[in-house]
Amino acid sequence: MAMLAFSSNAFLRPNPPGPHLRRLLLPKPLSSAAALTPPTPQADPTGGSNPDPDPTPLFLRPASHRVPAAALAAFRLRAAALVPPSAPHLRRHLRWLLADAAANDPASGSDPALLRASLDDLEALWLRHVRGRRPFQYVVGNEHWRDLVVAVREGVLIPRPETEAVVDIVKRVEGFEDGWWADLGTGSGAIAVAVARELGAAGRVFATDVSEVALEVARLNVQRYGVQDKVEIRHGSWFEPLEDVKGKLMGVISNPPYIPNVDLPGLQPEVGWHEPKLALDGGKDGLEHLLHLCEGLSSVLKPGGFFVFETNGDKQSEFLVDLISTKWSSFRNVEAVLDFADIKRFVTGYRR
Amino acid sequence: MACRLLTRSAAARLVSHLRRTPGPTQRLLAPRAALSSLLGSTDGLPHAADSTLRVPARWFSSPSTDAVAEAPVTADGLTVDSIASKGWTILPEAESDWRSHAAAVAQSIKLIKKRLKWGWILERTKQLSVVLERPDLWEDPVFAGMVSREHGELMGKIKSVNQFEQELIEHIEMLRLAREENDNELETESMGDLADMRRNAKEKELNALLSGDNDSCSCFIEVQAGAGGTESMDWAAMVMNMYRSWAQRRGYTVTVVEEMPGEVAGIKRATIKVDGEYAFGYAKAEVGVHRLVRISPFDSGKRRHTSFSAVAVIPILGDASSRYQIKDSDLRIERFRSGGPGGQHANTTESAIRIVHIPTGISATCQNERSQHMNKASAMAVLQSRLDQLEIARQAQMNAEHTQSLNEISWGNQIRSYVLHPYRMVKDLRTNYEVSDPDSVLEGDLDDFILNYLSSALDEADVSK
Numbered sequence: 001m002a003m004l005a006f007s008s009n010a011f012l013r014p015n016p017p018g019p020h021l022r023r024l025l026l027p028k029p030l031s032s033a034a035a036l037t038p039p040t041p042q043a044d045p046t047g048g049s050n051p052d053p054d055p056t057p058l059f060l061r062p063a064s065h066r067v068p069a070a071a072l073a074a075f076r077l078r079a080a081a082l083v084p085p086s087a088p089h090l091r092r093h094l095r096w097l098l099a100d101a102a103a104n105d106p107a108s109g110s111d112p113a114l115l116r117a118s119l120d121d122l123e124a125l126w127l128r129h130v131r132g133r134r135p136f137q138y139v140v141g142n143e144h145w146r147d148l149v150v151a152v153r154e155g156v157l158i159p160r161p162e163t164e165a166v167v168d169i170v171k172r173v174e175g176f177e178d179g180w181w182a183d184l185g186t187g188s189g190a191i192a193v194a195v196a197r198e199l200g201a202a203g204r205v206f207a208t209d210v211s212e213v214a215l216e217v218a219r220l221n222v223q224r225y226g227v228q229d230k231v232e233i234r235h236g237s238w239f240e241p242l243e244d245v246k247g248k249l250m251g252v253i254s255n256p257p258y259i260p261n262v263d264l265p266g267l268q269p270e271v272g273w274h275e276p277k278l279a280l281d282g283g284k285d286g287l288e289h290l291l292h293l294c295e296g297l298s299s300v301l302k303p304g305g306f307f308v309f310e311t312n313g314d315k316q317s318e319f320l321v322d323l324i325s326t327k328w329s330s331f332r333n334v335e336a337v338l339d340f341a342d343i344k345r346f347v348t349g350y351r352r
Numbered sequence: 353m354a355c356r357l358l359t360r361s362a363a364a365r366l367v368s369h370l371r372r373t374p375g376p377t378q379r380l381l382a383p384r385a386a387l388s389s390l391l392g393s394t395d396g397l398p399h400a401a402d403s404t405l406r407v408p409a410r411w412f413s414s415p416s417t418d419a420v421a422e423a424p425v426t427a428d429g430l431t432v433d434s435i436a437s438k439g440w441t442i443l444p445e446a447e448s449d450w451r452s453h454a455a456a457v458a459q460s461i462k463l464i465k466k467r468l469k470w471g472w473i474l475e476r477t478k479q480l481s482v483v484l485e486r487p488d489l490w491e492d493p494v495f496a497g498m499v500s501r502e503h504g505e506l507m508g509k510i511k512s513v514n515q516f517e518q519e520l521i522e523h524i525e526m527l528r529l530a531r532e533e534n535d536n537e538l539e540t541e542s543m544g545d546l547a548d549m550r551r552n553a554k555e556k557e558l559n560a561l562l563s564g565d566n567d568s569c570s571c572f573i574e575v576q577a578g579a580g581g582t583e584s585m586d587w588a589a590m591v592m593n594m595y596r597s598w599a600q601r602r603g604y605t606v607t608v609v610e611e612m613p614g615e616v617a618g619i620k621r622a623t624i625k626v627d628g629e630y631a632f633g634y635a636k637a638e639v640g641v642h643r644l645v646r647i648s649p650f651d652s653g654k655r656r657h658t659s660f661s662a663v664a665v666i667p668i669l670g671d672a673s674s675r676y677q678i679k680d681s682d683l684r685i686e687r688f689r690s691g692g693p694g695g696q697h698a699n700t701t702e703s704a705i706r707i708v709h710i711p712t713g714i715s716a717t718c719q720n721e722r723s724q725h726m727n728k729a730s731a732m733a734v735l736q737s738r739l740d741q742l743e744i745a746r747q748a749q750m751n752a753e754h755t756q757s758l759n760e761i762s763w764g765n766q767i768r769s770y771v772l773h774p775y776r777m778v779k780d781l782r783t784n785y786e787v788s789d790p791d792s793v794l795e796g797d798l799d800d801f802i803l804n805y806l807s808s809a810l811d812e813a814d815v816s817k
């Protein structure tokens with residue numbers, strides 16, 4: 001059912017699938033796909049920002065393509081030949097692409113192989129990844145995040161590995177299981193779904209976003225993990241959709257856009273060219289949304305309630321810890337929490 | 353029909369007669385014996401319980417619930433032991449000769465008992481029964497749980513052998529009765545039962561090879577290339593492939609946990625997880641150094657090369673109480689990340705994780721999963737098992753029963769030689785078992801090597817206990 005949302009014809013691409021790998025292999029030397037600074041931050045050269053003709057995530061498409069094992073093997077070789085030595089991560093991407101495309105274990109070597117896309121489509125996907133720097137997660141339509149396979153697509157931020165820790169932070173809050181939580185700017189719904197799966201009978205998550213695309217994807221993820229009873233998806237800006245639960249929340253979670261706007265042009269192409277600005281742009285100093293969230297906290301949290309925000313790192317976190325603990329007297333135990341790279345990535349605290 | 357019923361009831365009478373054994377033998381133990389000596393390793397077998405043993409303040413002696421039933425006997429005085437020592441000729445299974453069947457089964461039972469370390473099992477069960485009688489036992493529930501679990505497991509083994517012996521005697525009696533009553537149908541049936549027992553006994557012989565403490569566990573198999581660069585790394589990859597296909601053939605689930613590829617070819621080191629019953633029991637036979645002789649595919653001069661790979665096998669303990677307790681604060685978790693601001697700035701699919709246990713320096717890496725979270729969970733599982741292995745080794749005080757870790761394996765400890773040139777042969781240096789078809793072995797046809805080793809290790813062991 002949820003997949004219907006993705007099959008809108010509006011996404012149909014005007015052009016036929018991109019050129020074949022074989023042709024590309026011949027004359028022109030490939031520029032390294034791993035070079036971090038792109039020539040120009042325009043959209044990718046092999047298909048623009050046109051989404052796939054079928055925006056259903058690859059791994060959720062029906063396995064309706066029978067492909068002779070030999071043809072698949074040949075594709076694998078051609079695709080691997082496009083991987084420059086400077087980009088070994090693409091080898092792993094190719095392996096995962098084929099794993100996601102195959103309905104049966106690719107290692108089983110069944111002939112014909114049963115695939116979720118035609119080889120032509122896979123070629124087009126692979127090219128746009130290797131040459132167009134389209135994020136691998138958009139190519140396969142998912143990101144493996146914690147123990148979840150989170151569906152994603154253009155228009156939604158790909159959940160980051162740093163953010164996995166947010167769920168562990170929430171789980172350390174005493175009695176979290178039976179509280180009401182808000183995940184503001186839920187994007188793909190990754191946090192909301194992961195938290196919901198840890199909740200008890202009385203627990204609930206309100207997942208909000210201003211982006212309709214994000215909410216569509218979040219809805220799909222909520223359904224795929226069967227947490228509809230726990231997650232309520234709401235549309236609107238930050239606290240706006242939460243009027244009716246003011247003062248009742250055990251916790252507020254948010255990973256708001258926090259990249260300082262001056263940094264936006266220099267972003268890695270996978271991010272800067274392809275992910276939604278709405279999910280990244282934190283305005284001046286990257287603090288615009290974070291400050292707004294801090295301001296609204298005490299009105300939605302119940303006494304003793306908890307908050308965790310993800311930030312741009314050391315400077316932002318230190319600034320926010322300082323601000324929250326000095327500007328307002330209504331919070332206690334405000335602290336910066338390190339991520340796995342020892343960057344002060346999160347700010348947490350309790351309402352008095 | 354009537355005749356049949358009659359025979360059946362005669363059979364039932366007979367069986368009930370046979371089962372009338374003279375009650376459990378009462379064995380009183382010397383009351384002043386210290387528990388530690390009672391439960392100590394009687395023949396150097398490792399026991400997780402040893403380190404937690406305490407000498408009891410007081411204890412009561414009481415009739416032990418002794419497992420050993422009186423040996424079953426036929427009406428004309430045959431016991432399993434006496435059958436085994438009669439030296440009756442064992443004919444092929446197809447021959448309907450009850451003596452041959454009986455002798456074969458009795459021989460198997462003898463072998464099974466030896467493999468199970470029968471004398472030791474009886475002694476140990478007796479000691480455990482005594483401990484189980486202690487009124488204060490359950491004041492330490494963890495210890496009590498360990499004792500009662502071990503007791504239960506050993507009793508299970510004893511009962512199953514005793515039952516098998518009983519069955520043999522019953523079938524022999526049944527056959528005799530059938531002959532006396534000229535009941536051809538029953539005779540054929542009993543003969544068939546004896547033949548079935550013979551097949552069954554062969555299976556039990558195999559199972560008895562895997563009766564070690566952790567044999568039924570899943571395991572990790574680790575392969576490390578020896579000195580010699582690409583040549584050895586290629587060999588290490590071949591060895592790893594051999595185990596992957598071996599495990600798959602056996603129906604185990606195989607996952608790659610860690611893999612350090614060589615610069616040119618092969619692997620420097622890799623770890624796979626092999627999930628399934630008795631994976632450890634079989635795979636532990638492979639621990640040691642594997643040697644390859646061949647014309648090198650990497651040598652343009654086509655010279656003969658010798659390469660080495662070390663193999664270690666680690667059980668994945670199922671039972672939480674015997675596991676090494678890891679403190680979070682003792683761990684350092686490393687993620688392979690390029691520097692930079694991270695978070696929303698970066699797109700990466702690099703999810704490899706390395707966990708270091710600071711006090712021991714033992715570490716584990718996982719890069720097989722697509723999320724960091726899952727890689728961390730896998731790496732933790734590997735680390736846990738490595739530390740468990742260390743703990744087992746510590747408790748066993750380096751006796752022969754624990755399998756060596758990669759660090760402990762000396763490159764001199766070669767267990768098998770694979771020769772592709774100038775002749776073709778795989779030979780186990782421990783058992784001298786050999787085959788002339790290296791390809792099938794390298795494709796995972798290892799069972800004969802493994803079973804040969806396991807049986808030689810157990811069957812040639814000193815049986816004075």
Ligand SMILES: C[S@@+](CC[C@H](N)C(=O)[O-])C[C@H]1O[C@@H](n2cnc3c(N)ncnc32)[C@H](O)[C@@H]1O
Binds near residue numbers: 159184696
């Ligand atoms: C960095 S993304 C985080 C997505 C998701 N929570 C995660 O961690 O992967 C920020 C999200 O905030 C949403 N957002 C931006 N402005 C918003 C606003 N004014 N109100 C609510 N959500 C907003 C964006 O659409 C985006 O989904």
